[in-house]
Amino acid sequence: MKTTDVLILGAGAAGMMCAATAAYAGQRVMVIDHARQAGRKILMSGGGRCNFTHLDAQPQHYLSSNPGFCISALKRYPPQAFLELVERHGIDWVEKTPGQLFCTHSSKDIQQLLLTEMDWAGASLHLSTRFDSMHIKADSIQVDTSLGRIEAGALVVATGGLSIPTLGATGLGYTLAEQLDVPVLPRSPALVPFTLSAEDKAQWSELSGLSCGVAVTCRGQTFCEPLLITHRGLSGPAMLQISSFWRPGDSLSINWLPGQDVAQRIQQFRQQQPRSGLVTLLSQQLPKRLAQRLADPLVQTLGLNPQAAQWSQAQMTRLHQSLSDWPIRPAGTEGYRTAEVTLGGVDTQAISSQDFSLRHCPQVRFIGEVLDVTGQLGGFNFQWAWASAVACGRGV
Numbered sequence: 452m453k454t455t456d457v458l459i460l461g462a463g464a465a466g467m468m469c470a471a472t473a474a475y476a477g478q479r480v481m482v483i484d485h486a487r488q489a490g491r492k493i494l495m496s497g498g499g500r501c502n503f504t505h506l507d508a509q510p511q512h513y514l515s516s517n518p519g520f521c522i523s524a525l526k527r528y529p530p531q532a533f534l535e536l537v538e539r540h541g542i543d544w545v546e547k548t549p550g551q552l553f554c555t556h557s558s559k560d561i562q563q564l565l566l567t568e569m570d571w572a573g574a575s576l577h578l579s580t581r582f583d584s585m586h587i588k589a590d591s592i593q594v595d596t597s598l599g600r601i602e603a604g605a606l607v608v609a610t611g612g613l614s615i616p617t618l619g620a621t622g623l624g625y626t627l628a629e630q631l632d633v634p635v636l637p638r639s640p641a642l643v644p645f646t647l648s649a650e651d652k653a654q655w656s657e658l659s660g661l662s663c664g665v666a667v668t669c670r671g672q673t674f675c676e677p678l679l680i681t682h683r684g685l686s687g688p689a690m691l692q693i694s695s696f697w698r699p700g701d702s703l704s705i706n707w708l709p710g711q712d713v714a715q716r717i718q719q720f721r722q723q724q725p726r727s728g729l730v731t732l733l734s735q736q737l738p739k740r741l742a743q744r745l746a747d748p749l750v751q752t753l754g755l756n757p758q759a760a761q762w763s764q765a766q767m768t769r770l771h772q773s774l775s776d777w778p779i780r781p782a783g784t785e786g787y788r789t790a791e792v793t794l795g796g797v798d799t800q801a802i803s804s805q806d807f808s809l810r811h812c813p814q815v816r817f818i819g820e821v822l823d824v825t826g827q828l829g830g831f832n833f834q835w836a837w838a839s840a841v842a843c844g845r846g847v
């Protein structure tokens with residue numbers, strides 16, 4: 452039987468960061484993962500360039516049924532701390548949109564950083580290793596694996612969420628939580644593209660590949676970001692962000708001309724280009740084919756004259772309303788196959804926000820995405836992985 456101080460289940464972002472932290476603190480650390488490669492999601496992340504943090508990561512960027520839970524860990528390991536680590540490893544980075552930091556070259560740099568840190572700290576990594584079962588003892592935990600039985604002082608569950616099973620995601624962390632009588636809150640795919648009904652898809656998919664800035668609203672949340680029309684439905688940062696708030700059956704409200712006074716814009720257009728029509732107005736802000744697609748039904752339903760000079764005040768009011776509150780009802784989402792994260796998960800009420808141990812069984816800890824803490828798009832999810840891992844690794 453092998454023995455170790457800390458056994459970490461999952462060699463993803465959180466598991467590797469926790470392993471290095473605990474090993475630097477003097478613990479004997481083993482990490483096991485069923486995948487053949489560590490940190491596969493890191494490699495896929497940020498379009499291959501890993502959006503490894505957001506400089507403004509604050510608790511309000513996270514969804515959780517226990518919103519205060521993330522405060523302490525985020526405060527104790529802020530984005531600047533991870534950035535310093537990135538710089539110590541000589542990794543070039545770039546701030547693409549304000550606050551969002553990406554690798555200049557490749558996500559591999561972050562995977563390699565974590566592997567190097569684990570190596571320097573003396574943590575051992577065991578890939579292609581199956582977890583079979585766990586037995587809690589009075590002051591230790593015995594875990595049966597394809598490596599044989601491992602006896603550990605503490606078990607850290609860092610198995611992530613359900614998104615992208617082909618990258619190694621399984622529900623093991625939730626199963627273990629349930630075995631330990633820890634509630635697992637309902638889960639759903641988040642940061643995920645929407646699918647459309649057959650009828651909507653027929654209309655929108657011919658615009659596949661077009662992108663434009665919109666403001667999208669659902670359940671009182673609004674995001675001003677780009678929308679991308681795909682051959683399957685709607686994607687792009689605006690749709691990924693709002694998908695974390697959307698529930699089946701909800702409609703999305705799209706403002707096609709965000710960040711401006713649409714009513715005033717229509718009035719101005721009528722004065723300045725009285726002989727032009729709606730397609731011309733919309734083409735000034737939107738791709739021409741999209742402008743046409745939006746204009747056709749509006750011209751019909753509002754009975755708009757081809758010349759703006761003829762538009763009545765009532766028509767302009769309705770035009771303004773339609774352009775700033777355009778309803779689309781998604782048929783669903785692409786699900787865990789393409790979702791970046793899992794909303795919901797292990798109930799944090801059962802867990803210490805200081806060291807991430809289970810209150811009623813402190814030998815077991817949960818960190819990272821397996822917990823009911825889900826970040827918005829933009830580097831917030833990795834920042835949660837780093838912060839929860841460091842808080843756990845320092846205290847284990």
Ligand SMILES: Cc1cc2nc3c(=O)[nH]c(=O)nc-3n(C[C@H](O)[C@H](O)[C@H](O)COP(=O)(O)OP(=O)(O)OC[C@H]3O[C@@H](n4cnc5c(N)ncnc54)[C@H](O)[C@@H]3O)c2cc1C
Nearest residue numbers: 461463464465485496497502610611619819820830832833
């Ligand atoms: C395509 C994509 C792009 C993303 N881009 C970004 C981004 O740019 N910025 C950002 O902040 N976030 C991004 N995310 C989210 C981010 O990757 C996750 O939030 C983060 O990886 C969670 O870290 P984790 O360690 O908790 O889980 P993971 O990184 O998912 O690690 C879990 C590990 O546990 C292992 N495991 C699972 N089940 C078992 C089992 N039964 N037995 C043994 N091992 C098991 C897995 O193989 C895996 O190695 C992206 C996600 C995806 C899918």
